[in-house]
Amino acid sequence: MDKLRRVLSGQEENEELGLTAQVILDASTLSYSTRVKWFVICFAGGILCSIMGTALLFLPNGLKLFAVFYTLGNIAALASTCFLMGPLKQLKRMFEPTRLIATIVMLLCLVLTLCAVFWWHKKGLAIIFCILQFLAMTCCLLPSISFKLLSYFPTT
Template identity: 30%
Template sequence: MWKFGESLLGREEDRDDNLLIDESDELCSLSPLQRIYAFAVSMAVGLIFMLLSLVVIAKPIKFAVLFTMGNILAVGSTAFLLGPAQQGRMMFDSVRVYASAIYIGSVILALICAILIHNKLLTLLVIIIEICALMWYSLSYIPFARRVISNLFIRLFDTEI
């Protein structure tokens, strides 16, 4: 039975969601196939940068710049598939807001430590934090993965017998 607020698209919320999708499609001039290609290229270039960073691992500043740029390209590649607004909403969802904030902060700090401060030890420390935050952020997309990892660490590092 038709109720107030419903339309041919269904409920009013469904119509609003479809309008948002239509608006984002109008804002982006890439076709769905071009978005997939852009995602693949961005992800591949990001992975290449991260692999190249291993070549210069003895030089922490060059390593940090290459690794962080590769990291940004790889994580940002999903914006081609989802759109930047949707990715932002997903990154700052209550489940992953802390991991996202720590990740973004560590990316910025890694670049500052590498490019401006030139402190190798501090740069490597921030890169380790960046990697851990990215892993914790990525685990938030796998159901129960964070709980399993947390329980594993508790069992491994529990000092009580």
């Protein structure tokens, strides 16, 4: 609709933007700078939760707090990528055949970490699931983030 308004009002589109940037900017109602800012805020919040959870690990009964904060941190990091490409596109990419195993492992480990702490009371298992969360998140999200951020920089 915005494209139609621009054409009818006589405003020309910015020809300097690449095709990928135009498609992404047209598909989102948020500006590029707003999306990047919220990505950074959400991702930094996720990292902060994970670090805070790790610091709480050494307190008495800290394993429960660690598992909750670490899992919340990973969920926040996962949600942050939705600001870069949109939630539907992010879900489609996560469930592509090349990332399907990593996505399933990540989601399963998010749940199993909390189960290991609250229902099974297995500390070692919770730590293993947290490590698997980290590895699966890295395999699942790092290619999306790096590709998306690099696609906005002009090539020389």
